[in-house]
Amino acid sequence: MVQVGMLLSDVPRSVPPDQQFQDVLRIVGEAEQNGFSHIAIGQHFLYGDLRWMQPVPWLARLAAHVSPGTKLVTQVMIGPLYHPVLLAEEIATLDVVTEGRLVFGVGLGYRAEEFDHLGVPYEERAARLDEILELLPRLWTEDEVTHHGRHFRLDGVRPHIRPVQQPHPPIWIGAFAKAGARRAGRYATGYAVPPELPPPAVAERYELVRTGMAERGLPFGPQPLRRNVLVADSAEAAVAEYARVAKGRYVTYAQRGLDVFDAGKLEREFAEAVQGHVVLGTPDQVVAQLTDLVTTLPVDPLLVRPQWPTMDADETVAAIRRLGRDVLPSILPLPSHSNIPLLDAR
Template identity: 30%
Template sequence: MRFGVLLDHQYAKGEPLAPRIGELVELTETVRDLGFDSIFGIHHYLSSLQTLQPLSLIARLIDHSGEMEIGTGILILPLGNPVHWAEEIASIDQLSGGRFVLGIGSGYREDEFAAFGLRRSQRTRRMVESLAVMQQLWSGEPVVHHGDHFQLDGQVCSVLPVNGEIPVWIGANSPAGIARAARLGHAWLSPGNVKRNWAVGNLATYREELVAAGSSPEGRTYPIHRDLYIADTQAEAMAFADTFPKASYAEYVQYGMDYFETLWEEIKAKAFFFGTPDEVVEKIEDFAAGGFNHFVFRVQWLGCPHETSVRILERFAAEVLPRVRANVELEVTTR
């Protein structure tokens, strides 16, 4: 079982970014020193918030990340050209010594696609074709590709990944998207704001789709995003949810996700890993029993003090992580 952190590098307009970048470096070092396994950045253009671009940020953090995996969670692949993505990502993978994980998604914000002169309705096809072109480029062989969106006539990628390939996680929250990830043979990245039964049920379906596509479900990474907060009482945790986390999720309402407003009480109670150490251990073990084995936690939200995020991580490392890992080792030795 592995644990990572999803950086929330979005800030209010007008806020100086230099101090926030320093905090991201410090948080990365904290995550590294506390024994986490991975760290990821997010991706948007033209946001209502200042949003540092993830590939640039990840490159900045490489020297502070130790041996952790680093990557995107997610990169909106249809908004770029696969030649650009392939060479940028291979470059970062080389800079990190082969530690990059590519989390991708098809995107959803209409204004992003309009600004790039793209049709939102084609986003899934562009994502799938982009990924196919990128993987061909990473082979190091001349690529001949005549698709619906991209054309190559024997070009060769100038930079290749350290290990010849990049692990891919595909973010999806629809049955069709989850099945597609399985058919493509890549990990499905479960979203962080869904309830337990939805996540576990769709993971079971994803594993069935893997088998149907001729792939073994064994020995794979099954990642999931979760918001994390550790408190002395459940009431304290729920009260905290109504502060900075609620403000962050309220930003999504303007993009048509009004359920973050109408279903807020249900989301914070049933989707977040908010609670006492005992409750968080129970949630992790419950999801692990359902098949998830790489938990990527969000501990930053709009306006949340840096010290609060660090404190969450420290409490997790001291009061949750040893117990979870000990329970996993016990389970393995008693099989």
């Protein structure tokens, strides 16, 4: 059966941090009551007018709040900004604290200023991430690690924190580019598809992941798929509401270096610019679109974003309840598949 998860959002800095914390506890509780099985949070540093709570302490606290069956996901951490030992110990500790419910999602990062702030060369991020991904499983499983690489050197270090999950937590790599899908095939257990990729591009990248996993002797299973979803009483109302809550963030993402969209087109023709990847409409229309995704692509879990920084906690709770009432009862019973011919989804 397909599982459905929820991505937590950043919020305006005008929201007091303690209120944000209480709001998140409420939102997560509503998500669990409405059928969501994964809680995911991303990562940014020095994010201007918005606040991202850092995922490791945030998820550690949520582990004590959610039910034992709920998975906690870093979606995604910016891997190249870390030393591999620091990242290995943070994630191993988080897996212990979450009692083996952690999914470790990691990616390259796209905001050059974050790398500048932390003194890491932006142009080295791909090579750094590859080296980190080579080292993490060793630091989680080996008694002694020696590594002389381009960016990191370890001489006979003896890791002292083992994750609860064996051999280690699932690793999801999030990326837009085909190079990221190839990286997932080489190093990961899953490829977390960004919400902005349309289904034909998703299928193309899944095929790259499948090929890479086959070369490692690993089976290709259902993959996490992110979608931005909004349900309303009519298709027109859904488009209008999505523009209200999300348009500003899309424009900001484009201006800050996420080169998936043209900021000018987003300003002029927002509905057309997001068409093809956003799931909008009436309950029946949203169910039909999501059903098509999970029956033509090997999806599990489906990760949806019901919250944007422009929405307060009450609006977010209302969106979660509507998904739980009108959409999830039709999606959760669907079987997940790993043997779907991907060319059929193009």
